[in-house]
Amino acid sequence: MGNADQELMERLAAGDAGAFETVFRTHYRLLLRYACKIVGDKAAAEDVVQLVFANIWEGRKRLKVKQIKPYLLRATHNKSLTFLMQHQRQSSLELLPPMAEEEVDEVDEQREEVVRLLIDALPEQRRRIFKMSRLDGLKYREIATQLGLSVKTVEAQMGKALQFLRSSLPQVLKNSEVSD
Amino acid sequence: MKQTTGIDAALAARLLAGEASESEKERHRISLAVDADYRSDWAQWLWVWDAAGTEEVDRRDCDVAWTRLQRKIHSPLFLLKERTLALSLAAAAVLLLALLLPLLWTPAANQPELLVTAGGEDIQEVVLEDGTRVSLNANSRLSFPEEFGPHERRVYLHGEAWFEVEAQGGRPFYVETEDLLVKVVGTAFNVRSWPEPTGVSVEVGSGRVEVHSGLEGSEHILLQKGEGLVFHRSTKRLEQVALNRNYLAWKTGQLIFEDTPLSEVFQTLERTYRRPITADHPTIFEEKLGGSFSHQSFEHVVEVLCTTFQLEQHTVNGVVVLSRK
Known part of the structure; x- marks a missing residue:
């Protein structure tokens, strides 16, 4: 594992775009989620992760990293704080949340499966709206136009869908733990 | 039961789906920074939203992000920055060499790009070789060739600038930013390309411009005098909007x-x-x-x-x- 990391980083330092792409694709989702926890919205988190990787590529020749993931998490943490600083001019770093790097949970297949089942349990229109937003990436306005609804309705349905997923999740998981 | 100080579901959905307004996002950021309970509540919403995705959607988002990164690291401004870094590392050695061997030192063959940077509070006024006038906002960078080619004029912008372009038949003027390509026939217009989520927009003072959300041939909008548009980074979409009368x-x-x-x-x-x-x-x-x-x-x-x-x-x-x- 460590050796594979090291080899990948050596190739990256030598300007191997394939190695860079591998590192990017392997960690993108995790870093996006990490940044989103701190900066609070997806678009801002995307900008932060772009900067992290742009900086890595820019400084690749001077890169001395043995383990990729902790390095990427730290870089994302720092860039996220910088983002907050830039958007809150006079703030001091003490006021910003201390984030434990270990706090990032890995993808949990079982819980994801449960969420998928819960989505299927939504009332038809609500499920359709939720999928159009979450999976197809459509804007509320586009969903409203396609379904002949008002944007307000789409907004309300999205809130209800998300609320349902969140409040049902702990119960379903508890039940499945009992059956284990 | 501890939902009292938490984030309302509809607001959480708006934040996650990229529908929240700037002031909502701002209040959200403030709460995230000062309130630990609010932070763990947000982490829960985020978790539900992430779990509701599919591998296919994740892969698509990853593809979009990878393409965007490619575009960024291959942009001339980025390459120039890279080169400048490498140069400064080698600067001492080069200087020494130049001092020792002045006769062997010949200027680099036509350095293609000039770079103007307006830092701090200052606005820079620049006149390009073709007579085009540019006002460059503070903290902005403009890079352009010393001489434009015979078929087109092309500059690269980070930040914000106002352009007054001299019309030249058959020699269009392009402004490239990280996200947009603006094609101009002869006109005065404003381009913003700031890192903030709402930081990318184009406003036209006179004439006409064509704005592309990527390379030429991609989605584009034709803007006339008194019109403006914003670019939504999250969806990579252009949207025509009413001109903010205070845009300049x-x-x-x-x-x-x-x-x-x-x-x-x-x-x-x-x-x-x-x-x-x-x-x-x-x-x-x-x-x-x-x-x-x-x-x-x-x-x-x-x-x-x-x-x-x-x-x-x-x-x-x-x-x-x-x-x-």
Whole structure:
């Protein structure tokens, strides 16, 4: 594992775009989620992760990293704080949340499966709206136009869908733990 | 049961689906920074949203992000920055070599790009080789060739600039930014390319421009005099919007409001001074402001708002928050 990391980083330092792409694709989702926890919205988190990787590529020749993931998490943490600083001019770093790097949970297949089942349990229109937003990436306005609804309705349905997923999740998981 | 101080589901959905307004996002960021319970509540919503995705959607998002990164690291400005870094590392050696062997030192064969940077508070005025006039906002960079080619004129912008382009038949003028390509026939227009989520827009003062959300041939919008558009980074979409009448305030120093709701005034102040400002009560956003400011500081304008509407200001993590006295 460590050796594979090291080899990948050596190739990256030598300007191997394939190695860079591998590192990017392997960690993108995790870093996006990490940044989103701190900066609070997806678009801002995307900008932060772009900067992290742009900086890595820019400084690749001077890169001395043995383990990729902790390095990427730290870089994302720092860039996220910088983002907050830039958007809150006079703030001091003490006021910003201390984030434990270990706090990032890995993808949990079982819980994801449960969420998928819960989505299927939504009332038809609500499920359709939720999928159009979450999976197809459509804007509320586009969903409203396609379904002949008002944007307000789409907004309300999205809130209800998300609320349902969140409040049902702990119960379903508890039940499945009992059956284990 | 501990939902009392938590994030409302509809707001969480708006934040996650990229539908939240700037002031909502700002309040959200403030709460994230100061409230640990709020932070763990947000982490829960985020978790549900992430789990509701599929591998296919994740892969698509990853593809989009990878393409965007490719575009960024292959942009001339980025390459130039890289080169400058490498140069400064080698600078000492080169200088020594130049001193020792002045006769062997010949200037690099036509260095293609010139770079103008406006730092700090200053606005830079630049006249390009073809007569095009550019006002470059503070903290912005413009790179362009010493001489344009015979078939096109092309410059690269980070930040914000106002262009007055000399029309030249058959030799279009292009402005490239990280996200957009603006094609010009002969006109005066403003381009913003700031890192903020709402930081990318184009406004036309006269003539016509064609704005592409990527390379030429991609989605584009034709803009006429008095029209503007914004680029949504999250969806990579262009949207035509009403022109903010104060869009050139960074250059002219003039801000004019006429019966303008404070929600809009806040947006204009953020855009002009790049300083976040909001209020803590919905009725404050509805107050209307009339009047003008000439070359006034952000602090002065906020002071005037406070006096006019009997508000007081607090600074929470650098965001100015206005509240009722």
